[in-house]
Amino acid sequence: MVFIDTHTHLYLNAFEKDRAEVMQRAIDSGVAAVFLPHVDSETTEAMLDLEREWPKHAFAMMGVHPCSITADYEKELAHARRWLERRTFAAIGEIGIDLYWDKTFFEQQKLAFRTQCSWALEYELPIVIHARDSTDVLIDLLREIGDPGLKGIFHCFTGTADQAEKIVDLGFKLGIGGVVTFKNGGLDKTLEHISLEDIVLETDAPYLTPTPYRGKRNESSYIPLIAEKVAIVKKVTIQEVADTTTRNAKAVFDQPFLK
Numbered sequence: 001m002v003f004i005d006t007h008t009h010l011y012l013n014a015f016e017k018d019r020a021e022v023m024q025r026a027i028d029s030g031v032a033a034v035f036l037p038h039v040d041s042e043t044t045e046a047m048l049d050l051e052r053e054w055p056k057h058a059f060a061m062m063g064v065h066p067c068s069i070t071a072d073y074e075k076e077l078a079h080a081r082r083w084l085e086r087r088t089f090a091a092i093g094e095i096g097i098d099l100y101w102d103k104t105f106f107e108q109q110k111l112a113f114r115t116q117c118s119w120a121l122e123y124e125l126p127i128v129i130h131a132r133d134s135t136d137v138l139i140d141l142l143r144e145i146g147d148p149g150l151k152g153i154f155h156c157f158t159g160t161a162d163q164a165e166k167i168v169d170l171g172f173k174l175g176i177g178g179v180v181t182f183k184n185g186g187l188d189k190t191l192e193h194i195s196l197e198d199i200v201l202e203t204d205a206p207y208l209t210p211t212p213y214r215g216k217r218n219e220s221s222y223i224p225l226i227a228e229k230v231a232i233v234k235k236v237t238i239q240e241v242a243d244t245t246t247r248n249a250k251a252v253f254d255q256p257f258l259k
């Protein structure tokens with residue numbers, strides 16, 4: 001079985017001591033590729049190091065995380081822009097709106113999102129969206145931009161069936177992670193109304209660890225645990241979940257190596 005972890009931060013300090021083992025465990029679990037969302041200029045070097053060490057398995061994105069859109073956000077945007085001009089990335093990400101932690105820079109977050117969407121269109125790259133307390137805002141923003149060339153993933157989707165339908169109509173996939181395994185998480189109920197064709201798998205490691213490891217550090221080798229739960233909810237085999245979500249991920253990240 002072949003899986004793709006479409007969203008994992010294996011370059012963060014949480015993996016400082018055993019990063020190589022973590023990567024090897026992911027590969028041994030059938031996770032053929034991991035996609036690394038960029039956060040901000042603080043994380044660029046570590047992300048690119050990991051990609052350099054695992055060139056057939058790890059693929060970096062470039063973009064500014066909404067929580068890093070603060071007073072000096074223009075500097076962060078310029079940093080990301082310089083890197084995009086320098087080399088090719090798998091996607092623009094992770095970008096979006098986060099109203100959970102702080103609403104101070106809401107206007108700047110919207111502006112940065114629009115700017116980075118225009119980069120995605122310019123470089124013909126997918127976008128990977130972080131939405132926290134902002135799914136409807138982002139749906140509206142994407143509708144306003146209204147460019148059918150924009151595609152990508154709503155990472156860590158935990159919204160309603162109605163929101164899922166709107167996102168799919170916009171041409172986006174839904175990133176399903178550890179939350180689907182949580183008791184009382186509610187995502188399993190929503191997933192009943194979503195087609196397997198519209199989802200991709202992700203861990204968001206080191207966060208959002210699936211059951212039975214909830215509370216511990218997450219890692220990409222746990223992708224099969226998420227796939228297993230999706231298989232139960234969708235009443236299909238885990239093989240079918242692997243095949244379909246891998247095909248979906250390949251369709252988003254149009255990378256030559258994945259063909």
Ligand SMILES: [Zn+2]
Binds near residue numbers: 007009037094204
């Ligand atoms: Zn992330």
